[in-house]
Amino acid sequence: MAQQISSGKQKPKATTIEDWARSDVYHNSFLIPQDSVLDAALKNSAANGLPEIAVSVSQGKFLQLHARAIQAKRILEVGTLGGYSTIWLGRALPEDGELITLEISSKHAKVAEENLSNAGLSSKCKIIVGPGHESMVELPSEKKFDFIFIDADKPSNVKYFTEAKRLIRKGGVIIVDNVVRFGRVADPEQSDPNIEGVRSLLNALKGDKDVDATTIATVGEKAYDGFIYAIRN
Numbered sequence: 001m002a003q004q005i006s007s008g009k010q011k012p013k014a015t016t017i018e019d020w021a022r023s024d025v026y027h028n029s030f031l032i033p034q035d036s037v038l039d040a041a042l043k044n045s046a047a048n049g050l051p052e053i054a055v056s057v058s059q060g061k062f063l064q065l066h067a068r069a070i071q072a073k074r075i076l077e078v079g080t081l082g083g084y085s086t087i088w089l090g091r092a093l094p095e096d097g098e099l100i101t102l103e104i105s106s107k108h109a110k111v112a113e114e115n116l117s118n119a120g121l122s123s124k125c126k127i128i129v130g131p132g133h134e135s136m137v138e139l140p141s142e143k144k145f146d147f148i149f150i151d152a153d154k155p156s157n158v159k160y161f162t163e164a165k166r167l168i169r170k171g172g173v174i175i176v177d178n179v180v181r182f183g184r185v186a187d188p189e190q191s192d193p194n195i196e197g198v199r200s201l202l203n204a205l206k207g208d209k210d211v212d213a214t215t216i217a218t219v220g221e222k223a224y225d226g227f228i229y230a231i232r233n
């Protein structure tokens with residue numbers, strides 16, 4: 001693509017969210033079949049008044065493929081909402097796998113419980129209700145996780161990441177969602193607690209020898225956003 005642009009064969013085009021939405025739907029139509037259980041989870045979440053802030057379909061599939069690729073047996077998620085990402089991740093687990101997901105809202109947790117039960121994942125996926133950081137601190141570092149997905153309140157990103165480093169095995173993966181925020185994180189004129197939560201994490205990661213990390217864009221149907229992807233050294 002870069003070569004085509006520099007050789008003048010394909011002119012760069014300013015893209016809009018509509019372009020990305022169309023692309024997301026187009027690619028998903030080939031790669032991700034309709035799924036009545038995931039659709040029902042979103043429907044039940046909306047019917048119960050949960051905000052529509054779950055990961056996108058392609059992000060969910062990416063998380064699942066990634067968990068499978070690293071043969072994750074123990075997964076930790078911070079920020080359950082209605083369990084949409086939890087279902088994608090839970091389905092990546094082997095028979096004896098386990099997922100723990102942390103959620104502060106008992107209302108969200110109740111809906112997630114219903115959705116996980118409908119997905120046949122209740123035995124593998126356990127929801128802990130309470131402030132995510134407190135719940136993480138209670139988890140023993142002897143039982144390491146292979147994969148940790150951080151997707152809760154953004155101002156607490158550094159606290160979550162610090163605990164995640166304690167809980168993840170060497171070579172394990174930590175992914176943090178919503179780190180680009182329509183490009184606002186990199187725009188010095190913009191600030192809010194969520195943006196600052198991401199900036200603090202980036203600052204904490206700068207020169208951190210415990211992990212190797214990169215940001216990968218996750219432009220999709222609803223947002224220009226991104227994941228921080230980190231491997232524990």
Ligand SMILES: C[S@@+](CC[C@H](N)C(=O)[O-])C[C@H]1O[C@@H](n2cnc3c(N)ncnc32)[C@H](O)[C@@H]1O
Nearest residue numbers: 054055079081084085103104131132151152153
């Ligand atoms: C973006 S949503 C999670 C979406 C979910 N991972 C998905 O993709 O389906 C963030 C969730 O984090 C929860 N949350 C917010 N603050 C929290 C905290 N301090 N501890 C634990 N969960 C928290 C919210 O209640 C919300 O359900």
